[in-house]
Structures are given as structure tokens and as C-alpha cells.
Amino acid sequence: MNRLDSSAQGVYLITVTPFTDSGALDLASTDRMVDFCLEKGVTGLTVLGIMGEATKLTAEESRTFVKQVLARVNGKVPVVVGASAPGFAAMKELTDSVMDLGASGVMVAPPPSVRTDDQILSYFQMVDETLGAKVPWVLQDHPVSTTVQMSASVILRILKNSPTCVMLKHEDWPGLAKLSAIRAASDKGEVKRVSILTGNGGGLFLPEELTRGADGAMTGFAYPEMMVDVVAAHARGDRERAHDLFDAYLPLARYEQQAGVGLAVRKQLFQDRGVITSAFVRKPGPKLSDKDLADIALLVRRQDKRLRELA
Amino acid sequence: MNRLDSSAQGVYLITVTPFTDSGALDLASTDRMVDFCLEKGVTGLTVLGIMGEATKLTAEESRTFVKQVLARVNGKVPVVVGASAPGFAAMKELTDSVMDLGASGVMVAPPPSVRTDDQILSYFQMVDETLGAKVPWVLQDHPVSTTVQMSASVILRILKNSPTCVMLKHEDWPGLAKLSAIRAASDKGEVKRVSILTGNGGGLFLPEELTRGADGAMTGFAYPEMMVDVVAAHARGDRERAHDLFDAYLPLARYEQQAGVGLAVRKQLFQDRGVITSAFVRKPGPKLSDKDLADIALLVRRQDKRLRELA
Amino acid sequence: MNRLDSSAQGVYLITVTPFTDSGALDLASTDRMVDFCLEKGVTGLTVLGIMGEATKLTAEESRTFVKQVLARVNGKVPVVVGASAPGFAAMKELTDSVMDLGASGVMVAPPPSVRTDDQILSYFQMVDETLGAKVPWVLQDHPVSTTVQMSASVILRILKNSPTCVMLKHEDWPGLAKLSAIRAASDKGEVKRVSILTGNGGGLFLPEELTRGADGAMTGFAYPEMMVDVVAAHARGDRERAHDLFDAYLPLARYEQQAGVGLAVRKQLFQDRGVITSAFVRKPGPKLSDKDLADIALLVRRQDKRLRELA
Amino acid sequence: MNRLDSSAQGVYLITVTPFTDSGALDLASTDRMVDFCLEKGVTGLTVLGIMGEATKLTAEESRTFVKQVLARVNGKVPVVVGASAPGFAAMKELTDSVMDLGASGVMVAPPPSVRTDDQILSYFQMVDETLGAKVPWVLQDHPVSTTVQMSASVILRILKNSPTCVMLKHEDWPGLAKLSAIRAASDKGEVKRVSILTGNGGGLFLPEELTRGADGAMTGFAYPEMMVDVVAAHARGDRERAHDLFDAYLPLARYEQQAGVGLAVRKQLFQDRGVITSAFVRKPGPKLSDKDLADIALLVRRQDKRLRELA
Numbered sequence A, B, C, D: 001m002n003r004l005d006s007s008a009q010g011v012y013l014i015t016v017t018p019f020t021d022s023g024a025l026d027l028a029s030t031d032r033m034v035d036f037c038l039e040k041g042v043t044g045l046t047v048l049g050i051m052g053e054a055t056k057l058t059a060e061e062s063r064t065f066v067k068q069v070l071a072r073v074n075g076k077v078p079v080v081v082g083a084s085a086p087g088f089a090a091m092k093e094l095t096d097s098v099m100d101l102g103a104s105g106v107m108v109a110p111p112p113s114v115r116t117d118d119q120i121l122s123y124f125q126m127v128d129e130t131l132g133a134k135v136p137w138v139l140q141d142h143p144v145s146t147t148v149q150m151s152a153s154v155i156l157r158i159l160k161n162s163p164t165c166v167m168l169k170h171e172d173w174p175g176l177a178k179l180s181a182i183r184a185a186s187d188k189g190e191v192k193r194v195s196i197l198t199g200n201g202g203g204l205f206l207p208e209e210l211t212r213g214a215d216g217a218m219t220g221f222a223y224p225e226m227m228v229d230v231v232a233a234h235a236r237g238d239r240e241r242a243h244d245l246f247d248a249y250l251p252l253a254r255y256e257q258q259a260g261v262g263l264a265v266r267k268q269l270f271q272d273r274g275v276i277t278s279a280f281v282r283k284p285g286p287k288l289s290d291k292d293l294a295d296i297a298l299l300v301r302r303q304d305k306r307l308r309e310l311a
Helices: A027-040 A059-073 A088-102 A117-129 A154-159 A176-187 A204-213 A224-235 A239-256 A262-272 A290-310 B026-039 B058-073 B088-101 B116-133 B153-162 B176-187 B208-210 B224-235 B240-255 B262-272 B288-308 C025-041 C059-073 C086-101 C117-131 C150-162 C175-187 C206-211 C224-235 C239-256 C262-272 C289-308 D025-038 D059-073 D088-101 D119-130 D152-161 D176-188 D206-211 D224-235 D239-256 D262-272 D290-310
Strands: A010-014 A044-047 A079-082 A105-108 A139-140 A166-170 A195-198 A216-219 B010-014 B044-047 B080-083 B103-107 B138-141 B165-170 B196-200 B216-219 C012-013 C044-047 C079-082 C105-108 C137-141 C165-170 C195-200 C215-221 D009-012 D044-047 D079-082 D105-108 D137-141 D164-170 D193-199 D216-219
Touching: A010 A224, A027 A059, A027 A224, A059 A079, A059 A088, A059 B088, A079 A088, A088 A105, A088 A117, A088 B058, A088 B116, A105 A117, A105 A166, A117 A139, A117 A154, A117 B165, A117 C150, A139 A195, A139 A239, A154 A176, A166 B240, A176 A195, A176 A204, A176 D290, A195 D119, A204 A216, A204 A224, A204 A239, A204 D152, A204 D216, A204 D290, A224 A239, A224 C165, A239 A262, A239 A290, A239 D290, A262 D025, A290 D176, A290 D206, A290 D239, B010 B165, B010 B224, B010 D239, B026 B058, B026 B153, B044 B058, B044 B176, B058 B080, B058 B088, B080 B088, B080 C195, B080 D119, B088 B103, B088 B116, B088 D059, B103 B165, B116 B138, B116 B153, B138 B153, B153 B165, B165 B176, B165 C239, B176 B196, B176 B208, B176 C289, B208 B224, B208 B240, B208 C289, B208 D088, B216 B224, B224 D193, B240 B288, B240 C239, B240 C289, B262 B288, B262 C059, B288 C206, C025 C059, C025 C224, C025 D137, C059 C079, C059 C086, C059 D088, C086 C105, C086 C117, C086 C206, C086 C239, C086 D059, C105 C165, C117 C137, C137 C150, C150 C165, C165 C175, C165 C224, C165 D079, C175 C206, C175 D152, C195 D164, C206 C224, C206 C239, C215 C224, C224 C239, C224 C289, C239 C262, C262 C289, D009 D224, D025 D224, D044 D059, D059 D079, D059 D088, D079 D088, D088 D105, D105 D164, D119 D137, D119 D152, D137 D152, D152 D164, D152 D176, D164 D176, D176 D206, D206 D216, D206 D239, D224 D239, D239 D262, D239 D290, D262 D290
Parallel strands: A010 A044, A010 A216, A044 A079, A079 A105, A105 A139, A139 A166, A166 A195, A195 A216, B010 B044, B010 B216, B044 B080, B080 B103, B103 B138, B138 B165, B165 B196, B196 B216, C012 C044, C012 C215, C044 C079, C079 C105, C105 C137, C137 C165, C165 C195, C195 C215, D009 D044, D009 D216, D044 D079, D079 D105, D105 D137, D137 D164, D164 D193, D193 D216
Antiparallel strands: none
16 A cells, blocks of 8 residues: 555655635646656655645645545555644544545654653654554654754654654754764664655755765655756766756755745746646735746746756 | 624633543533533633643544533523634634534634734734624734734734624733723724733733723633632722632632643642543643642632631 | 852842933942842842843943942852853853852853753753853753753753752743652752752742742742741741742732733832832833832732731 | 945955864954955955854953954945844943944844834834934844844834934845835835845845845855855846856855854855864854765865856
């Protein structure tokens, strides 16, 4: 059934949730988006994350959307579902529901209320109990959104305590030293080796993170092929090519990662590329101005030129 | 149909959500709790607040609990339901569902992400659109939990913009000056007069707040009769009696308002008073130690003595 | 020279910094305030804390004020100086300066930037190096102002690492369980026994904290005799008397502890009691309204009556 | 005496504070750094900012450093001094001191405690009163470090209220829409036109910000010539060249802007370029690992190659 495991690598794209211009779920665009991602070479999908506007969906819409994605993916790659919730009853309810539908695992970030190492450890022990022995899960370390600071030593203790935690989504920033420390610990056999996929700002440190031992990326970007190609170049040992590709996309990636307005940029680019029909973002959410659109057009044009030079 | 309106006054008790010792919803205790509150003279009930462990319930449990409360109340007093949600789709889903069941209105606090005056105003304009013209709602101003600071001028602008906002739940601390400013504005006719019920820490400033123009309290405390009696004494102009009663309960109220452990204290007191069968708090949540129980026993004994002297 | 050590107990009052009506340092009032505190039985003084408006003083004013206090105290009780600073150079500069003048020790709280257990431990190791082997210091645990959450286990590790940390200023809230855990550890010999003085909101949990093993209080309140008398009653085993006294002052103590406006209340009460000449608070700071003054008058009158009944 | 005024443009580099390997102020490196900046074409300098380790200096060291910088600059360009302080007495003390030494103006950011629009406006009114009629000042809008969110409308009101505020240091992120709104207001004559220099992460949005009406940059980066050249290319209407230059430096600029470790990267690059003798960062501060140094070496090599291609 395509359970997530610690050998995961490559690019797990965090999808958007497509809406029509009137704000309804757009299932046709959902199918096109899945097809697009698979064509571009992603090795997994992650849905219902922050950038998937998960909190703006009704429970019914969430189920419908996950079902549609799973049906279209049809087992070709694993699908991870965001299951962070303010309480364990809701976390279990959502997890059971999506695992029944065929999800490969869930992703959990700590709530802002946990602060000390003891509180963090105790929280993830409860996550472990809640999810049970059969649900593989991803530990999401994203202090910018959660405000929770997890040191390398705390992450290692969570990995030791939890048999079913198979992946770390690494989004701390600065995080290169942390990434190195976690990899060093599994290299020395002090802890099991889990998959580490990185997400910093649409992969804004991807080449450096791969060098430190990341297995790939789990993040959103309207050009998933950048990450797929960078990971591939790195895997075959061609670091210069990895950097060349990365650098070509960096000016636009940087623009797409602006806090607040970034999701609107991403959806606009997906619309421009014909992936989704409408760039609609549900409230509360940003809208792009003409000046934003002009910035994007210039960056895309320059990116296309640069990629032709690299080809 | 008992719609909430701006004439609301007295004590709206924020209820706990009773569980059995094994953590299941306890509907028999729910009924007893409703009866207890009505007997003590509350003029309204508020359910699914933070202290009602709302985030720890599944969607199904929330519905079941609200339904049970509404059935037992049977129209005797208005019932307000907490409807704060990270997105408007979920807010609407919950609101429609509970209004259909017979709720009298909903209560909404701003999410931590809104910060500037403009953002706050824009957020509540969306709340207004989401709830529609038929749902009376309560503006909850509780910076300690939301981290959102709403100045008196912002609150007044929300009241001006929103025809269906009928009540302010005042929980800012310090808030006496703000309360005075809001009351002064409606006294001068600059803005409509809404009901103001206060909630600071179980009513820890209730006598002063009544003097400043509050219409009563909306908060939780295992001795709702304190608030009912203080409001009544104040209403008949007997300020000394209001303070005497308040002072008698203050040492225990203070203990019950400890951040973190407070809910466990409240449920323990409800259990001790025979209102609910079990003091069980769902995870993540505090547990009382023997030392805590000894503190409570001493404070209850002293409170009983003091009340006898006052009788 | 009256070095602070781990046998400290009783009441260390956190003083205000008196200004004239025009905002200048008022050294005559400073002398009267010192005399007043000594007469009321405090066993120590703490200056340049948050409630001492330390950040609103120039470096020169800080030195002048500390010098005046130390001269007036003249060795009768220890004087602790707040030395929290954004950097270690400034911390050392201030510490050296006040220790030269005759201070008994300094108090340090962690900066908001430290978050994980490792960061906290590493910070206090640097504090230890900065202060050197000869300066006794107080660890201030006040999450409400610092936003830093220190678990009991982290505090115990700081105490183990630092030979010169002789006191914990306990201001976490809820903190009773933490206080019990720290005392249990020293009772079992797992860590040295340090003095624990508590400060929660002007001592709003003082009786319970004494029962858990606190050695007294370090906080501000315009009626230091309350804390002195409560500690004395507790010390001679008369818990009921300790609670009676505490309860008599609680309504006013609660009012004086309002966040934001509290310092203005305290200075007003000191002025009313003839301790300082002016209740002036430097900007940015709160001002009391006529309604606030009326509240205070009522609470003082009721407190006086209650104390007469108890006498 | 080179007072700062609203016509300021170009690049105001935020300098580091050079130390020797043993952590002492390095005045010889300070001179070299000033010379280096002037040679590269900066139009101003800003000292004692966060990235200048201002909080880690003693008061004496701050004065010595500012004096040295001012002497070496010798009036060739304006020098702005960071004067944010927790209280107004210290702000005035520092401002008077540096203006006497010959500084051109000061920069002030709001403290984390101000939150609502009213609080922000009231704070800057006090700043204005504190600085007096003769000190030009820069309003720093940097929510990432201050946590204070200032909307465009609040900034416009501050500009209206304050005759001596002559510059906005724009570091909100996302901030392009805000920048456009502020420029539109002065274009329409609704408010005076002030200089806007931008600082987002070492200028990570510099080309877009110039297009929106920024007059240049005020930030730190070990390659100030990038910003100087980008501003110059933009000024002569050559947007493609501005982007080409920007893109060439972007991979390293991004690396230097890592939160936490960034200052160590910048000082290392300054050391490698022969600008300062030691990359020493005072505690608490980051240290670079061998892996970090390898990353930097690779990025510098690639940047050099790219610049040769562009030449």
C-alpha cells in the first residue's frame, strides 16, 4: 500500500489546493496538478500542509481533496498528509480517515504551546501513542511557523523513542549545522537513520543541504523540476551542475518564497504554466498587484533565458 | 429561539466538557452540569471554549456535546458556542451546524496572525461576511491566549462595522481603562451599546469591572454562585456586599486561575461538588498532585468558613 | 561585605525608583524608601529590576541610585542588583561597578533569544564565566517577561554547573509543581540547596509557595509587611494565621499586580503612605485615572478594616 | 556637519564591529573597513546596528568605536548610529553623545512591547520629543527582529507627525506592496517624501525594491559593490544589467543571510577579503564549521567565475 519508510528520497512536492475562480474545490485542476508533478519526476506528494490552505477547508472538503489526489496518484508514489492538529482526537480522526483512503503516512509539527525539551518529548510520545504502531509519520521541524525550537539532541531523542517516525522534514533556518549533527549521529549508529527531506523556503539551501546528507526535498515550488534535477545532479556527483541549475531558478524561487504573498505567486505560476485553472487563494490570503505580476513576468523571462543557456 | 442580543447580562458560565475516567464524553455529567448552572442562577452558558477542551474533541464529539447541552437547557437561557477557527470554511461549517441545533450565537477571537489595526478590522469584516446577517456573535478580546492586542478604538470600529456583533467578551488585562473607554463611547452615542461580559481570570476583577460598566461575567469558575451573587449585589447598589462576597471566594478563585493547571483544579472542584463524575482532563493536560489536592482542601475549608461568617 | 549566599530567606523587596514630579531621580525619597523597608522587616533589597524602571535610567543615574541605596542600607541587609543585559560586556561592566560599590550579588534572567534546553544551559555557562568566581548570583525564572521556559530539570542542571548561583527567584506561573520538584531534588541530595524566593505577581501564591519549600519572597508590593508577616507566621507553624494575613491583603495585591498599570498603582500607594514624594512614572508608562484612584481608595479602606479585625 | 536628510540615496552599508582574535576592539581594522567601504562607493555608513554587535559592547567601547569611524570617515559620507534603546533616557544619552561626535543622524526601531497602531504612534511621538528638533532620524521597520508590525498607514502617520524623521529603513518582508503604498502617498503629495533605503536580508529583493521606488539600500553584505553597482545600473535605466549583477551575487548573499550564522559568514568574508584582521564574533554568537567554510569557498569561487563572465 505504499507505506512511507525511512528510505524515502528525491522530491516530495507540497501541493497547493486548487480552487475555481469562485473559490470552490477544483478537482479537474487537482488531477492535472497530480499528473504534472508525476511527469516532472517527483517521488512523492504532500497534501494539506500550510501552503495547501488546509485550515481553510471544511472537513468534508479535506476528505474530498485527499481522496481525489490518492485516486489520481493511484499508488505511483507515496502521499503524505499533514495531520498537525490542536488536539489528539482530531489528529487521530484525520489520520484514520486518510490512512483508510490510502495515504502513505502523516506529517506532524508541534503546537506553539510546547516549549521546553521535556514538553516537546512528551508531546511526541503522545503523538506516537495517538497514531499507533501502524502509521509511519514525518516529524516536521519548522520553527518559523510553529515557534517551537527543537535542538538536534531533542530530535535524536524523538527518533529513538518513536519506532514509526521514519522521516524528518527539516525546515529550521539556520539548519545546516543541525542537519550535519543529525546525520553524524546516524552515521555513528547512535540512532536509526531516517529519511531527511528539506524544505527551507522552497529549497533555498537545497545544494548545501544535499551535501550535508539530506535525501532530497519536501517543499513547494512552481518548478518542481528544479529540485528533481538538482537532486539528480547531486546524486550522480555533479555538484557544479547541481549549483548551475539551482542558481538559474534561485531569483524566482526567492520571489516565490516571500512570506505572506508567496502562495499567491506559486498559484499564479501554476496557472501560467497551465497546471491549474485559477490562481484563486481563499481568504484570508494575499492578492497580487500589477506590479507583482510584472516582477514575475520579468523573472520568468530571465529564468527561461538562463535555462536555455544551461541546456 | 433565544437569539443572543445586546441586552445580555448576568453570568454566562463557560462550561467544562465532562469526560468519564476513561476519557469518553460523559453525557450524564453534562446534564447534571447544566442543571447545576441553572440552579445557581446563570443567565447563559458558553460551550466549546478553550476551557471546554474544544480542540481535543473530534468534530463528532463536538456536535454530540453541543446537542446534549442544548437539549438539557431547553431554551431556558441562551447558549453561546465558541467558533474561532483557523479558516472561515471551518468557522462557517461549525456555526451553521450549531445554529441549526439551537445555539443562540457564536463567539469569535482573532487568530494570532493578525497584528495591525488594519489586519484586525479586515479579519472581522470577513467574520461578519462568513457568519451572515442572521447569526449574533460575541467579540472575544483575550490577548493572553491570542497574542492579538486590540485597542479600544479598534474594538469600537469593529462594533460600528458589524450589525450582528452584540457582545464584547472583555478579557484584556489590564483592561479597566479599555472598558471605561468603550462604555464612554456608547454613553456618548458614538457607537451602539453592546453587552460587555468580562472574563479576566475567572472574574478576578469582577467588582471593579461592574463599576466600570460591565453587564456581568462570562467565564468559568467552579463556584458560579459567587459571580451570580456579586452581580446581584452590585445591581442592587450594595457594593460593599459585592466586595465581601468576592473577597471570600478570591483565594480559591486565584488558585483555580493558575495558567496550565487551572482546568484540572476546576474539574476537581466540580467533581468534589458532585457536579461531574470524573475530573478527567484529556491530553495534553495537567494532573493534580497530592500537594495540589491539599492546597485545594485547605482553601475550600477556609472559604466555607468565611461564607458562613458572611451569611 | 554581606555577600549573598544560599541561606538567604525572608523578604527581599524589589524597590521602585523614586522620581520627583518633574521626573528627576529623587534621592531623599530613596532614603525614606530604604528606611521604610528596613522598618517593616525586609531581609534584603533588590534594585534595578523591571519594576525599578531600570531601562529608563541613564547609566549615570543607575550608578547614582545604587550608590544611594547602598549607602543608606549601610550593610544592614544584602542588596541584589538586576544585571540582565543583552550582551556580556554590559553585564560585566554593570556587575563590576555595583559590586565595587558594595552590592551583595546580582540577578540575571535569560534573554528572549534562548529557547532550547541546550541554549539555556549554554547561556548560563557564559553568565558564570562573565561574572567570575567571586560574584554570587540569582537565577531569575520569569517566563512572563522573558518568554523563556525553563523546566525544573534545566534549572537543576544550571545549579549543578554553577558554583556561584546561590538563589532561584521563582516566578513561573504555574510554578508550584516546579518548586516542589526543585526542593525534592535538593532534599535527596541530587543538587546543592539554594535559596528560593518567590515573586509571582507580588506574592499572589506566597502561602502555597512557602508550604512547597520556598524560603521567602523577592517581589514588590506597597505593603511589604504583608509578606514579612506571612513568612513569619509560616515559619512559626501558624499556617492559618499566614493565610488570614495573606487573604486580608489579597484584594489590593491583586489590583497592584495588574500588568501594565501595576507600577503606577504601587508608586501611588507608596506616595499615599508617605514613603516617596511623587508617584511619577517615566515614559513609556501608565497613568492612573480618577476611576483607578477610586478603586484604590476603596480597596485600602476595606483592607484597613480587615486588618483591624485580624489584629 | 553632514546632517542626514530626505535626499539620501545609494548604499548605506551597515558595518560590522571588528574585534581582534582575543575579542578586543580592533581599531586598525575599523579604519581599513571604513576605507574599503568608501572605495567601493558607499554613500553612507550605519554603525551599532544588530549586525554591529552593538549590544555586546560596553558603553565605553561604543563611544570609542563610533569616534574612530567618524574620524576616519572625516565627513566624506554621512554616518548613522543605531539608537534603539529600552528607555528614552538611554536613547537620549547615546544620541547626544554620538551627535556631539559628529554623527549625521540616528536610527530607531520600536520595542517589542508596542503592538497596536495607537501604541506605535504614541511611541514615536515620544521618540520625537526625546531626540528634539535638531536630530534627523531613521525609522527602522524590521518586524523579524522587533516583532512589531507597522502597516503602511501607520508609517505614513509617523512621517506626518515627525518633522525630523527623514528616512525609512524598509525591512518588512513581504514589503513590496507596503513600499509601493508609501511611495504612492508621497507621489500624491499626501505626505512628505522621505528617503527609503531597504534592508531585506542583505538586499535580497533589491532590484524589485528599486523598481518600487526605493532610493537604495541600507544593509550589510561583504560585497557592498554588488549593491552599489545594482543601484547604479538601475539609476541609469539598465534593469537587465541590474538583475544580472544581482543574480551573480545572489547565491552567496543568500548564504550570508542565514539567520544566526550570517554574521559569522560576513566577518569571515571580510577577513578573506583582507578588510578586517579577524572574523572573531563575541559571545553569544555563532562559529563556522569546516563544512560552512567549504560552502563559502565554493560559493565565492562560483561567484568570481560568474562575475568574470559578466564583465
